Amino acid sequence: xxxxxxxxxxxxxxxSERRACHIVGADRKMVxxxxxxxxxxxxxxxxxxxxxxxxxxxxxxxxxxxxxQGEPSGINRIYRLYREEGLxxxxxxxxRKAVGxxxxxxxxAQPNARWSLDFVHDQFANGQRFRVLNVVxxxxxxCLAAIPGVSDTxxx
Numbered sequence: 001x002x003x004x005x006x007x008x009x010x011x012x013x014x015x016s017e018r019r020a021c022h023i024v025g026a027d028r029k030m031v032x033x034x035x036x037x038x039x040x041x042x043x044x045x046x047x048x049x050x051x052x053x054x055x056x057x058x059x060x061x062x063x064x065x066x067x068x069q070g071e072p073s074g075i076n077r078i079y080r081l082y083r084e085e086g087l088x089x090x091x092x093x094x095x096r097k098a099v100g101x102x103x104x105x106x107x108x109a110q111p112n113a114r115w116s117l118d119f120v121h122d123q124f125a126n127g128q129r130f131r132v133l134n135v136v137x138x139x140x141x142x143c144l145a146a147i148p149g150v151s152d153t154x155x156x
Contacts, residue, residue: 002026043073044081051082055090107138114138 009020059082121131135145
């Protein structure tokens, strides 16, 4: 980031390298440094091939496979290449959906034809929890019963 800022100041404003580095707060050695590392094209290709072959493996297991093949690189280097290549553990394929359409539940529009049950819970001021089982008629929306209970038991 600082290297690009120094290059911008030198190109756009015509500043010297020393002045641009002073403004940005960068060391001149850092700006002039050029990496000596050889390109990792062969290792990247092997890593990509293994990841495509074993798509449920992450970088740690791919590192073990590469180590078994005789690759001397450390796990940090493998992780860096894994991230630079944009590799990730792929998700499993979703289960197949049921074929066909669901038949809708036929609701008779008369009272007491269908009920719904639901638990409502709260707690008292002293911290004791309680639940209420509500029984509701779906057509009239009338609450047919409200059965209270404390803890895991319902009191009828």
